[in-house]
Amino acid sequence: MAVTRIDCDIHPAVGGTRTTLLPYLDDHWKEQVVSRAIDGLDLTSYPPNMPLSGRPDWRPKGGKPGSDLGMVQKGAFDQLGASHAICNVLYGAQAVYDPYMASAFCKAINDWIAAEWLSADSRLRASIVVPMQAPDLAVEEIERRAGDSRFVSILVLAQGETLLGRRHFWPVYQAAEKYQLPLAIHAGSAYRFAPSSIGWPSHRYEYYFVEAQAFQAQILSLIYEGVFGKFPNLKVVLMESGVTWLPAFMWRANKTWRGVRVEVPWVEREPASIIRDHIRVTMQPFDAPPDRTGVEDVVDQIGSDKMFLFASDYPHWQFDGDDAIPPHLPQHIVSRMCVDNPLETFPRLKLAA
Amino acid sequence: MSDVIDRPILEKEATAATRLRIVDCDIHPSLHSRADLNEFLPKRWQEHLKTYGDHLRTPYIGTTPYPRSSPIICRRDAWPPTGGPPGSDLAFMRKQHLDPYDVEFGILQVLDLFIFSQQNLEFGAAIQRAINEWQLAFWAHRDPRLRASILVGQDDTVAALAEIDRCARTGEYIQINISPRANEPLGRRRYWPIYERAQELGLPLGIHVGGYGGHAPTGGGWPSYYCEEHQSNAHTMAAQLASLVIEGVPERFPALKIVFIEGGFGWIASAMWRMDQHFARFRSEVPHLKRRPSEYVKEHFWFTTQPIDEPDEAKHLRQLIEWVGIERLLFSSDYPHWDYDDARFAFKTPLTEVERKKIFSTNARAVYKL
Numbered sequence: 001m002a003v004t005r006i007d008c009d010i011h012p013a014v015g016g017t018r019t020t021l022l023p024y025l026d027d028h029w030k031e032q033v034v035s036r037a038i039d040g041l042d043l044t045s046y047p048p049n050m051p052l053s054g055r056p057d058w059r060p061k062g063g064k065p066g067s068d069l070g071m072v073q074k075g076a077f078d079q080l081g082a083s084h085a086i087c088n089v090l091y092g093a094q095a096v097y098d099p100y101m102a103s104a105f106c107k108a109i110n111d112w113i114a115a116e117w118l119s120a121d122s123r124l125r126a127s128i129v130v131p132m133q134a135p136d137l138a139v140e141e142i143e144r145r146a147g148d149s150r151f152v153s154i155l156v157l158a159q160g161e162t163l164l165g166r167r168h169f170w171p172v173y174q175a176a177e178k179y180q181l182p183l184a185i186h187a188g189s190a191y192r193f194a195p196s197s198i199g200w201p202s203h204r205y206e207y208y209f210v211e212a213q214a215f216q217a218q219i220l221s222l223i224y225e226g227v228f229g230k231f232p233n234l235k236v237v238l239m240e241s242g243v244t245w246l247p248a249f250m251w252r253a254n255k256t257w258r259g260v261r262v263e264v265p266w267v268e269r270e271p272a273s274i275i276r277d278h279i280r281v282t283m284q285p286f287d288a289p290p291d292r293t294g295v296e297d298v299v300d301q302i303g304s305d306k307m308f309l310f311a312s313d314y315p316h317w318q319f320d321g322d323d324a325i326p327p328h329l330p331q332h333i334v335s336r337m338c339v340d341n342p343l344e345t346f347p348r349l350k351l352a353a
Numbered sequence: 354m355s356d357v358i359d360r361p362i363l364e365k366e367a368t369a370a371t372r373l374r375i376v377d378c379d380i381h382p383s384l385h386s387r388a389d390l391n392e393f394l395p396k397r398w399q400e401h402l403k404t405y406g407d408h409l410r411t412p413y414i415g416t417t418p419y420p421r422s423s424p425i426i427c428r429r430d431a432w433p434p435t436g437g438p439p440g441s442d443l444a445f446m447r448k449q450h451l452d453p454y455d456v457e458f459g460i461l462q463v464l465d466l467f468i469f470s471q472q473n474l475e476f477g478a479a480i481q482r483a484i485n486e487w488q489l490a491f492w493a494h495r496d497p498r499l500r501a502s503i504l505v506g507q508d509d510t511v512a513a514l515a516e517i518d519r520c521a522r523t524g525e526y527i528q529i530n531i532s533p534r535a536n537e538p539l540g541r542r543r544y545w546p547i548y549e550r551a552q553e554l555g556l557p558l559g560i561h562v563g564g565y566g567g568h569a570p571t572g573g574g575w576p577s578y579y580c581e582e583h584q585s586n587a588h589t590m591a592a593q594l595a596s597l598v599i600e601g602v603p604e605r606f607p608a609l610k611i612v613f614i615e616g617g618f619g620w621i622a623s624a625m626w627r628m629d630q631h632f633a634r635f636r637s638e639v640p641h642l643k644r645r646p647s648e649y650v651k652e653h654f655w656f657t658t659q660p661i662d663e664p665d666e667a668k669h670l671r672q673l674i675e676w677v678g679i680e681r682l683l684f685s686s687d688y689p690h691w692d693y694d695d696a697r698f699a700f701k702t703p704l705t706e707v708e709r710k711k712i713f714s715t716n717a718r719a720v721y722k723l
Contacts, residue, residue, distance in 0.1 A: 052634045162574045163581075194568040196592040197585055198538045202600060205635035206538070209595040209627055210572060213588040217571030220581045244626055247669065248619030251662040252584055259692060260422045260580040287627040289676070297672045301664065317634060 534564030540600025
């Protein structure tokens with residue numbers, strides 16, 4: 001292959017629990033999903049027919065976008081020029097209320113992606129899908145899959161049952177640190193809470209807009225609860241979060257921390273510097289300013305070239321054409337985001353499978 | 354640490370001949386005591402207030418859900434020597450804020466007895482009327498610099514319209530205030546009658562941070578700390594900007610002016626970029642939008658500046674101001690709250706005299722027809 005370029009966010013699609021996942025469920029759950037018709041767990045966040053959920057040229061006939069391995073290989077590798085890609089499965093296991101069912105579906109998803117995707121193409125890697133509804137079961141699932149180095153991160157939703165910094169999740173981060181698995185927070189909601197503080201929006205467009213705020217709330221939660229003090233080697237990757245909100249968000253976080261740090265004395269330095277050290281962000285969508293100067297200014301304001309990770313968000317329709325790199329990015333950012341930053345962020349990402 | 358700082362008002366503060374008289378779009382007057390409202394409140398509701406208190410979607414009756422960094426969120430040097438809470442003594446407000454900063458107009462934002470979020474709608478209607486009358490009697494009529502807003506509980510639209518009409522007849526109020534944490538996102542249809550009336554009356558719609566809408570302060574749930582909750586105010590304002598724009602409120606009410614108060618303005622540029630970026634993809638969902646979202650923002654919305662962002666590099670603040678647009682910014686101090694912005698020092702980047710004049714005075718004079 002000509003160039004190394006690691007795509008940190010692509011989305012293979014699960015057809016359903018009674019179809020795709022059935023062979024990977026144990027007898028109890030096989031019987032349950034069939035007899036109770038437990039299926040159709042595509043997240044409300046991504047209705048498959050919505051334009052954002054699949055670029056027109058990446059939609060297989062008769063299946064969901066991302067459901068056809070051959071098509072994903074053609075799009076993500078041949079067309080967009082990635083040499084490796086990290087699969088993040090967004091089927092609804094993370095939103096199930098029953099913790100045992102959630103755990104069973106997460107296992108099935110992980111075993112399915114290993115057997116039918118990772119084993120079929122040595123360029124593919126995957127995130128471990130975990131049931132954060134029951135952190136002890138999430139740790140079990142990480143332990144179960146950690147021996148397989150093709151799993152390079154832990155995938156959770158931006159909007160789950162509680163904010164991610166809370167203490168009951170810390171065993172998950174202990175396991176993450178132990179196995180060098182960054183925590184990948186991906187856009188998507190379990191719909192436990194309104195998508196934002198203002199309530200339930202009318203449109204998918206509003207919902208998608210406010211998802212960027214959920215990521216910001218998660219960063220604040222992780223910082224102020226003291227997760228990075230407790231787990232200094234933990235990295236967190238924001239996936240499909242948008243990027244250009246970072247500067248103003250960091251300014252406000254710094255200002256608020258200066259004023260109110262008395263309530264979180266364990267946070268001993270400015271949030272922005274913690275963010276630059278621990279938070280990474282995929283570059284689709286970027287949500288760019290309209291001109292080159294604006295893009296350069298935003299990158300300068302963010303103040304780090306280590307945070308950016310190349311990603312196409314395949315098959316989501318974030319851009320047209322064959323170039324997944326947002327326009328006008330300075331060259332030093334482009335060169336780091338495709339290889340160096342992903343390798344530093346995902347230490348298990350050994351390029352030779 | 355003592356609860357109160359007895360800080361002398363410095364000579365240079367008292368006498369500083371500021372080069373520019375300012376319009377301060379966010380000043381918080383406070384009740385000296387709830388009994389101040391009695392003259393405006395029917396006996397039944399006085400008794401209700403004493404017996405049941407206000408009913409808000411929050412765990413405590415005596416304080417905010419997230420303990421603030423200072424008593425009742427205020428500057429420690431803002432407690433009037435005459436007693437009562439900060440913001441309750443006009444003479445002291447004049448001495449500490451209005452006079453030394455040469456405030457030409459100060460726009461009142463009342464947060465006492467948070468009328469916007471009262472669960473008992475009849476009680477809410479009674480106290481919103483009392484608060485609106487109190488603003489005139491205790492403040493605007495006593496100091497011509499101070500201007501009152503019509504506070505209305507947005508979730509009882511019928512009562513809100515009646516109160517707007519009652520107040521508007523006086524000709525003394527300069528905007529209509531609702532809360533950004535309402536039962537539903539503010540773009541939704543149930544609130545349109547308020548916008549229609551605001552447009553008819555030519556009064557801007559003011560949306561000041563705060564409220565108890567019942568939803569978690571973040572889309573990921575309830576945070577543990579005030580530092581998280583405090584920052585969520587900016588998210589609330591950005592979400593409301595998206596709701597109002599995407600539901601087509603400016604498209605449906607083309608003469609409506611909307612002022613976002615105490616949300617700061619750091620988040621606005623990226624909010625416009627994000628809305629514009631995804632407009633093409635979602636256009637078929639919102640065919641009522643005729644223009645790109647940022648175009649509506651740049652014509653219909655204004656933003657008060659406090660709490661102003663403080664990037665490490667002055668040029669970054671400058672870039673931000675240019676992205677948002679000088680025309681959109683209205684200076685505000687948030688007196689007497691702890692995160693008050695001082696008009697002399699708030700903008701840590703050079704501004705030309707023309708720019709300064711717009712932000713500190715003429716933009717607000719135009720929006721509010723002062």
